[in-house]
Amino acid sequence: MSIVKFEPETRRVQLTGGATLIVSLPKEWTRQVDLKPGDEVLVIPQPDLSLLVVPKKMVKAPLLESSISVNQDLSNIDHVERVLLAHYLSGYDIFKLNFDITTLDLKRQVKDIVRRKLTGVEIIEEGRNSLVIQNLVNVPDINIRDILVKLVKTVVGMIDDLRTPIENGDKAIATDIVERDNEVDKFYWLLNRQLKRILISKHALSLSGLQDPRSIIEYAIINKSLERAADHAVKIAREVLNLGDKYVLLMPQEIRQRFSELLSKDSMIMNNVGKAMIEKPDVKEINYIIDAVKYEIRSAVDSLDTNLTNYNISTQAAASARLILDSIYRIAEYASDVGEALLNLSIEQISL
Template sequence: MAEYNRRVQLTGGATFIISLPHEWTNRNNIKKGNAIQIEDLGNRLVLRKDSSSRDEITRILDIGSNTPKEAIHRALTSYYIAGFDNLIVRSSSYMDEKARSEIKSFSKLVMGVEIFEETAKSMMLQNVLDSSSFPMTKAFRRMALNVETMITDTLRVLEENDIELRKSVISRDDEVDRYHFYMMKEVMKKSAEDHSVIFLLLLSRIMERIADHTVNICLFLEANDEERHDNIDSDIIQYLKSSNDLFMKCVEQYNRKELATLNSLIETRKVIIEGRNEIRARVSGNSNLLSSSIAEEISRIGLYSIDIAEILMDMVLSGVDEAKI
């Protein structure tokens, strides 16, 4: 990323002006009369070519008749994160139903992508979501709410052995992934202009992992349907409630950003580890592998929640030169 120094000039007695770097104007095809967007980021100004006049980004993915669906999914995800307006997936021969199904499944997994055109040998995906109408902060809050609901519903699954709710929790992991992929895409686009968005990406990744551990609990229960729920250690439910409370308190600090509170949340790490160890020690003699496995997943939820508090502290202190704790 190039840096340029410009001396501020005064014109008309009240207007400050600087010249635009010649290399930047050439690279972005800036002409006299073009509109330039200016974003105020406190002690920085970010200039960009008017988005209404930018060139569309079209990407092309060629696949073979035997390309594994996993490879197709990985490539589509990478292109989505890199950003595109149009993505053409094409095959030299007739595109089989497995490939089409994977492409359609992908378009439902990520946010703002629709199938625009389909032929015998190709499919065109189009990004129809204006990210300015759905900022990253809003995506973060939606993602946090989804994860909180998944944890709360997992508590109900443990308490009531609700099989349908258990299936619902497992299926909702895809919704969390949707937000995570969207956050990755937006960070790719904005990180050069605003380094603070990196913190949002880290928070998004942690919440995606918390959702995964919540799903793991439901998968363990599903795989052990024959085991009575009253055989699960009596402290498991309270342990998950405590981890959920910790998660909600940490996420709440995204808005509050109170250093003293963040410090106290971070210091609960020892309590989370002790809770896990107590349950595992108690069930180790009776071969209750289900309780031990669930306790491990709950501890990960708690420890990842503490990671959220640590990243928020990093986020707060990175933006100030003086702080009090």
């Protein structure tokens, strides 16, 4: 997606018809956008009192296509995934992947990546050694806050459900939590794509509902923080799965109960962050959330970590317990980061 750069030009405002002010458009710009006499343009007032002029025929932008050659230089599925996601985030709508004889076996895995990680993206054509993938989601249809609210609810659900395997080692629920991370990834990549799109297009910004372009940074922080919190929920679930049937035997009930209590506090903090996202952020409430993480959760995690030596547990159990404790704290910390970003958003709105 190339961005044409133009030098600023000065235009004199003229009076016509006795009351109407007019200004001419730069010739090179009209040529680049193929604007002809009689064409219509949208004139969109901006929060800073400037005007955005968009040719009406450009409101529905043409689909951008990319071609990806999956050859011997790109024979690792992790590398293919990164390249595909990079094209998706850059705003491409159609992805044409061509495989050679050395990478043909990766086609099935690419289809799985599309299914698990990309919202609104479908395989529209498949050949023996090719895939054509298309994004079917229209950027103006995406509401940033709606995505974030869904993301928060998903993360809160993961944290809440963690308490069951933490208390009794339920492997089915732990596995389900790990799989739910795919839903978080879908929201995360979708919002990343949206934020990048509105970063380079004032028209997309005006359609997004955001009043202040500075808020893009804060929403990116919120998005990443929620994705990382989900990763730590998965990390805890995987630890329970890794220990398997030995988990309950290795971890005394009192420790498991303390883990569960801390996760309950994590859930409450993250849920409060979600409420602050829906409602007008309350500075007092956000500061309370941040303080709870900084003092209450940190102190409780440190205390249990220090007291692990008082329990008759193996070295393996102690290592697992510390890993779980670290992730419990990280979840709360990321919720705190979301709170700080929301606080910044509220201040930016006031300063408009």
